[in-house]
Amino acid sequence: MPSSTTTRPALADLGPIQQLRAGRLARRLTQLGLGLVLYGISLAMIVRGALGSAPWDVLHQGLSARLSLSVGTLIIVVSVAVLALWIPLRQRPGLGTIANAVVVGVVVDVVLALVEPVGSLAWRVVLLAAGVLLNGAATALYIGAQLGPGPRDGLMTGLARRTGRSIRLVRTVLEVAVVLAGWALGGPLGLGTVLYALAIGPVAQAVLPWVTVRLPARPSASPSAPDPGDGSLGA
Template identity: 45%
Template sequence: MTERLVRCVFGLFLFAAGITLLIRAELGAAPWDVFHTGVSELTGIGVGTIIVAVGVALLLLWIPLRVRPGLGTVLNAVLIGVFVDLLMPIVPEFEPLLPRVVMMLGGVVVIAIGSGFYIGAGLGPGPRDGLMTGLAELTLAGRPISVRVARTVVELSALAVGVALGGAIGVGTAVFAVGVGPLVQLFLPPLTMPKPSADPTPPPAPAVPEGP
């Protein structure tokens, strides 16, 4: 459990570092972070604080959807925003295009690696992922909603509201949307911890054959 917790927190730190790189690159953030930066621009509140507030609000939406959070879910809702607020003053901004492109691409890769660590720890999905899987359990006109449709609707809704609020949209948004899925698929298997055995007791020692 200790190792799972450490890997989860480390993954969330990497995830926050990737978000910070994308925002500082100023070439467009991930869809949810377009929403976060838009709300931040509107309210004047730091992006990290907005991430925490949105994460907690999404957890409240889990209640009617009957989705059960795990320890990793709560850590996700709180720590990513805290880490972003800590990293924002540290990560510099650049005017030349080349370092900004490197930051954008590096941010997507770091987010994918961080996702592999915290998802692979097996301590529960993030607030946004749980919302999507919860919606997928509902039915519309008697037909179940697929996870793909639920994810697309939620992501596009967050993106649209973020754009309306003046969020950081750009080529980085498209690069994230296209690249993060394959990268997570690449990093997740080697970073996934095996599930604990259902029976914690060790198997009995083999019997020693008796002599003649």
């Protein structure tokens, strides 16, 4: 793995316009799109595994059951609601933030429409494990494109900055809250929820050094950027 002090590209703290002007835009847009599509596919795999969903998806599926809307639609609706919370936190969305809010939900719905529920427990375990691994890699891809964090990531980093608390603590409080709310609505809490919470940070951290795009201008690394070691990465 590249050394974190010598060869690892830095995650930069850039405003929306700076993100677009930072260079290597074609490579970064391609990587962003690939990361978001794979992220949506991975979430659908975890849903079809039916062994418990990612923390925010427990909420999405709980709302879906109550409102008779698709999971993908609820991912988009919740993303927009979360983005509204950025306003008092003075967070700056980027192109990747807006794309994340829309693309992931659309891809989830498409994959769920194409892939039937799986009955075999063995295959459900395979879907869950593969989905979590793919999700971690996809998270690294879209964050490494340096075009803005996902809506939920930005909420976590914004709250951490405003309250002076660690990203790890803010992430834990938020995700416990959404899991409990989703579970109360009938969302699927289970082994997959625990596995996702434990594995997503380490997997993304392992992949991120290899896919973070080195920007020609070499902006300073942001002290408020999500640290994959905190497990704070995600849509």
